[in-house]
Every structure is written in structure tokens, then in C-alpha cells.
Amino acid sequence: MAAQRAFAAAVSLSMLFALSPATAQTPPAESIQIGLSTDAISITAGFSGADLTIFGSLENPDPLVARQGRYDVIVVLEGPPRPVVVRRKDRVLGVWINLDSETFENVPVSYSVATTRPLQDIAEPAKYKQLSLGAQNLYMKPADETDSPATIEEFTTALRERKAATGLYSENVGGVQFLSQNLFRATVRLAPNVPVGTHKARAFLFKSGMFVKESSAQLEIRKSGFEQSIFRVAHDYSFLYGVFAISLAMLTGWLGRLIFRKD
């Protein structure tokens, strides 16, 4: 079992009592806030996945609704969007070959969801589609929209399935817990292969199945360590890196002959 490190993240208890005399009469609208203790996380090369805790607060909750547990929160940590090609293998003369493919634009590399309850218990499916919320409802834009809807549907499903299989798309039902009437804690999973880049944490507030408000924060995920330096050099100074790789090979060959010489 991979050691799971929980990253610290903490509260930004926003101002809860900022009521002006004018709005004191009618109950003010609920809203939601989330806060991260840091805006950047460094992970090392041996990273084996972790849980990220995000704290947040509900503002102006209706005590009655809160007591009945009719407030629901969905927290999403969305990786940077990238274009993706999905390929399907088919049998040609007995050999499995990549044949059909579909390119999608701006697919989040990772997508971790934490919810108070199963998604289907919180709101209607149409609501999620409208908000493009949840791995199954996320809108994947095909690069070539002239393809038949059935093909696009097939490849979209395959894309979601592959993303889920590699742990990049995950869902943590019950991962959001209310600590008090106002305060909640969300635990989203970071996959071992979590991509580097700017991630977006978003929190959605639902009241009795109706979407109320959204709040978001940004989180930078960086890789650090020796291996990452090599990776960076290989990409930024690729020519020098190649020369180094060749010199290393020649040196090893020469030393090997010197040490183990038998002739």
C-alpha cells in the first residue's frame, strides 16, 4: 500500500458577519468559499499519490436547511487542459493496429471529485451536464465535430474510462464532510501520475438539489528533485543533454574495458 501523505491545506474562514442594515431584513443569499493554505505544491519523483485536503465555508446558511442536511457540496480539483488523441485498435490480418482515432480539445489531464453524497442523490443529471460537472458529465470537445455522434460518443466514453483506469479521474463519495454548520472539509485524491501545471479547485454548493453558487481557487503542482532536473535539462537543453548521454556512454565503455580487460 502506497504511503499516503496528506497535504496540509487550511481554512480561509471568510467574513461571516458582514451584514449591512439594508440586507438585515431579508435573509441574505448563501454562498461558498474555499481556501488553500498554499498556492503551490512540490512533489518528488517517487510520489505515490496523496490526499489533498481543502477547507471551505458556507456563508449565510439557512440553519433549518443545514439541520435537515439539504446543503450539498461538490469539490473538484481539475488539472490543466490539454488536447488528447484517443485511438482504437482493430484487427487487420490478425494483427492489432491503431486504426480509428478522435482528438479532443482541452481535456483536463486530471479530474478529482469529492462530494457529500453520491452525485445522483444531490441533483438531477441534466443539472450536471449543464454545469459540466463530474467526470461522466464533463464536456469533451471533439476537434472534428463533423464526425458522427455515435463515434464521438464511443471515443468520449473510452476517454473517460481510460482516465478513470489510470486514476487520473477519481470520485470520492463522502469526501466532503461538514465539520460544523458553516465549515466543511473536502478530501480529493492526487494520482501518482498527477500532471504538473496549474490546477483549479472548484467548490459547488447545492441546496435541495438546486445549484446555488460556485467558488474557485488555483493550485500550482510542481515536480522537484534530481529526476525532475534531468527531465527539465532533457527538454530545455536537449542538444547538450544528447552530447552528455554520448560522452557518458563512451566513458563507461572505456572504463569498462580498463577495469574488466581480458586481452
Added chain:
Amino acid sequence: MGIYLPIAEISVNVFVLLAMGAAVGFLSGMFGVGGGFLITPLLIFYNIPPAIAVATGANQVIASSFSGALSHFKRGTLDFKLGGVLLAGGIVGSTAGIYVFALLRRVGQLDLFISLLYVVLLGTVGGLMLVESVNALRASRSGAAPVLKKSGQHNWIHRLPFKMRFRASKLFVSVIPVLGLGAGIGFLSSIMGVGGGFIMVPALIYLLKVPTNVVIGTSLFQIIFTSAYTTLVHATTNQTVDVILAFLLMAGGVAGAQYGAKAGQKLRGEQLRALLAMLVLAVAIRLAVDLFVTPPNLYSLSAAGLN
């Protein structure tokens, strides 16, 4: 002990890689081949992405061929002029190969193409070698003296124009087949991550009639430069050379090669060739099986280029 490979982006066991390098080094020392044709498929079996296995294989080949060429240089069994002409062809072939490599990668057919090339080439070379060595074994068992080809015999290759004299090889031959052979090997080197010794050596002996004693040294000499060039171009265009992976393989390889060479001296030529042939065929069959077996996932994802 696990180690994270920065370019392949996966965690692997250090000892597995060292052992893999040592085993291939042992075999390459024993049979006098570079071992690239074994390293690359082994890395693919070990779940290293084929593109990285190929580029890193080319890097690894430099170490073994450099160490081998040094010995031949000291013994004077190296034809620099012939090596140089082969190399000129090699650079052209390698450049073309890198271009094809990047193209295949973009259209998602690289893995298939690498496997197919391996199956076809290893299958052919392994099959031919097996037939030849079994015949030789049978002949020696029945007591008949081995039939030697007349060295003065000429074939169509020797009637081509643009002749050039290669003194160290005692050869007067057209540069066309030499350049062509170099180009072919360079192409394979960049797509398969092999040095190409297993094709170069028989081609020099049987097609160009180069004396056997200078063949291996000259072939190794040209392989150093072709694979160095391939490594450099893969590093700059595809960023697929993993130095950590290459170093572990080399470290195991140079040690294993010396012991392999010693073990090889105890076996007879035909037996050695029959063993190598079976090994080559086994790798080909293993790769062929993967092409036909239904993959666990029909769908795969890859990053799309920005066109």
C-alpha cells in the same frame, strides 16, 4: 531497490536493469554482437514505452561498441576508410529514420512499426543463421570438411561503378553498395535502437567480401558514430533518451561482456551461432505473439500535437 526514470516517467527496479544489462552484455561478449537487438525488446517487455526503449537502446549501444572498437583499434583490425564511407551512408539513413520515427509517432503507429520490424528482421536473420549453423553442425558430425567459398569469387556488386580502394581490407569495390549498406543500417539504428552489427557483419563478409578479421572492428567503429548520431537526434527532436536507464544498462553490460567473451571461447563456432540463432528467434516469436494477442485495452490515450 526502486528508481524513478526521469524520461520514461516510471519506477523500475535497479537490480532488474543491471541484471538485464549484464545478461545482454554477457551474450554480446559471447557472440560478438552489440546487443541492441536484445536490449530494446527486453525494455519493451519491461513496460518501458517503445519510443524511449529505442532511443535509450541506441545510447547503450555506444558504450559496448566503443569498448569493443578500442580493442580492435589496438590490434589494428579496423579499416578507418571503409568505416568512414559506411558512416557517411549511415548519417543519411539515420536522418531519414528519425524523420520516419517522428512521423509514425505522430500518427500513432510507432509501436506497431517497431514490433513489425523486429519480428521480420530478427525472424529472418535468426532463421537463416539457424539453418546455416545446423547444416554446419551436421557436416562436421559426418566428418566432411567444411566447404569454403572461394575468396576470389566476384558477384554483381563488384561490377558497379565508382570503385574505391580500401587498403586495410584489401578491397577494390564500388562505393554504392557500401554507402547503401551504411544507410540501411543507419535507418534501422534510429527506428529500432540497434547498432545493426547482426546485419552489418554478414553483409560485409558475404556481399562485399571484406576479410573476416577486419569486419567486426570496422562494423563496431561505424556503429559508435551511427548510434551516437541517432542518440543525439533522438535527444533533440523527441526527448526520448533516458540517461539513467541507459547508464544502468551500460554498467551491467560492460561487466557482463567480458565474462561472456571468456565463455564464448569455450564453445565452437557452429554451436555458438546455433544458440544465438535460437535466442534471436525466441525474441522474434515473443514480439510476434504480442501483435496477435487481443490487447487488454483496445483504446489508448496520447497527447495530441498542436498541429
